[in-house]
Amino acid sequence: MEVWYHNENPYPFVPQDVLDRADSVRASLPNKYCDPRVAADLFEETFDEFMLCDECGINVVAIEHHAGINSLFGANPLVLGILARQIRKVRILSMGTLISLRPDPVRVAEEYATADVISRGRLDIGFVKSGASEMASNNANPVTNIERYWEAIDLVTKALTFQEGPFSWEGKHYTHRHVNIWPRPWQQPHPPLWAATGDPETASEVGRRGMVNVLVLRGEEGTRRAWAAYRQARAEAGLPKVMTDHFAYAALVYVGDTHEEGVEIGSKLLWFLNTSLKMAPQYAQFLPGATPPHFAPQVYRPASKPDTQAKGSTGSSRVQAAKADKPVAPAILNVGGLTNIDSAQAMARGILFAGSPDTVYQQVMDFYRKVGGFGHLVMIGRSGFMTHAEAEKGITLFAREVLPRLKEIAPVTPP
């Protein structure tokens, strides 16, 4: 198994009363609350953590989010450019430039090819669907987002692989008459492609394309469902079975000296769920295109709003009912089940792996067996108010005590 370190580089230092008053901590929170001197320190710390991972043999992940406290990485290619040069040994996953929000995917392809060349072939390219507040921040029409997502992936892939250019692209959403990127990527035919999605419909297409499907905090049930859709779509298309290295799972992960210490410090990662997901209804259940109309009765009625107050709630009964009724749960219902959970619940659901080296290893392997195996663990190792020192301790302990055991697990083809 490969392990990847993920730190969104959040900015948690906005006064709590400001966050409480704001209807959204993403997209619309004024940037006067972001002190660039504090942000500079956070970038420094995060890049140091990535470089520590490089020493320890843990691959690194760079994400992209916009205009919110959950992440300062608003420009993935810039982050990638720094990592491509500073990280010397491990692989780098971009997850990703938010592809459906960029007006010209050819630019993105060229940025990716450049990072792949600078890193001498250590780039993995991840595609993230985006949604919610990203649409407002990027002026991107949410209704056609998924169409743009797939067309952009097609165009990026062709730009990365076509060597007899220029070629012309006149698609539904993108036109570019003269595509001929320089340099072309180091890896041939192109860097490995990943896609982050939990909805079975998208996972099916990810499966047909043979991309790595990464599930982020989806827990056992959602993960099994997406990967079953992936495998079934391949079988139906007459494509060969894939090995477990086509599946990745991202969880909050922290290792301490003792189980108690690991859980205590690891619980700080829940800030991501309990604070940084707060979004106004216009970026959530009322965002056009976010909820298939047949789901609207479940999510529009105030009585069925995802319950963000009651501790321990996994969402209202209506949300649960919607999940049971239809095979494709919109992301908003998943978010509804994630907010305001405590560490015990998060651990029980496979969202948080925390404890001592032994107990974390057991939790990872329990989850591994429950979902039928995966070849990549993405460890979200720092969030919220966890300190840089705590994050580095967790990385070091994980690398020394857990990573060697996970490395023993070779990719297999499930029966």
Added chain:
Amino acid sequence: MNDIEAPVGERLSVKDIELEVIRRGRGRPVLLLHGLHTVDPRAPFLDLLGRRAEIIAPSHPGFGHSARPMDFDTVYDLVRLYLDVLEALPYERVSLVGLSFGGWLAAEIAVACSYRIDRLVLVDAFGIKISDRETPDILDVFNTSPQEVERHRWHDPGKWAPDFNALSDDEIVVHARNWDALCLYGWHPYMYNPQLKRWLRRIRRPTLVLWGASDGVVTPSYGRAYSALIPGSRFDVIAEAGHHPEIEQPEAFVERVAAFLEQEG
């Protein structure tokens, strides 16, 4: 977008497109183009106007219970569809009443084809850019909190803002389809055509520009500017009405519209 279930009510077929349609009343024909949402068949203004005109009120493709062809995704698909509708209707000329987003469509249709139109009524219409580049003319209904949007839409939001707990499942599905379709067609540039303003002078039919005095989605001053760009058009406001005067003040709305439609010459 094409998840619409069995057709409900009457249909209007134009070539390969089939639209849900409300037909009401008798008299001079009026093609009514809806705005943010489809017309509620129970809306009192329909019967009131129906006493003085024949109303044909289709749901645009993607809205209400009208299916949307997969390749149908710009305002100009709607404009050309309604040019087809005008040609297909069994009348020499039809009056066009456009509400809000439908007012944008009506203005575009009138620019393209005045000869099929008898009279034109634009009600709290979108479609053009008036203010400077840093002053939006039209409230961003997608990036604004729902409560704020409702506060801007109505003179009396307490009375008219939708209560989803009181709506049926089908009504909520329709609401969601309307919202998705409106976003698809109107997201960018947001609810206007940068080129339309210069061509409004092509509208050569009698035109009434009618506005809710309390409209906070797009204000009466925008309406006045809109009217000034259409040769010979008249501007009028309806008191104690927001963005939807046909709903908040049905009697006053119908009186103004019908009186205008009945004028000679």
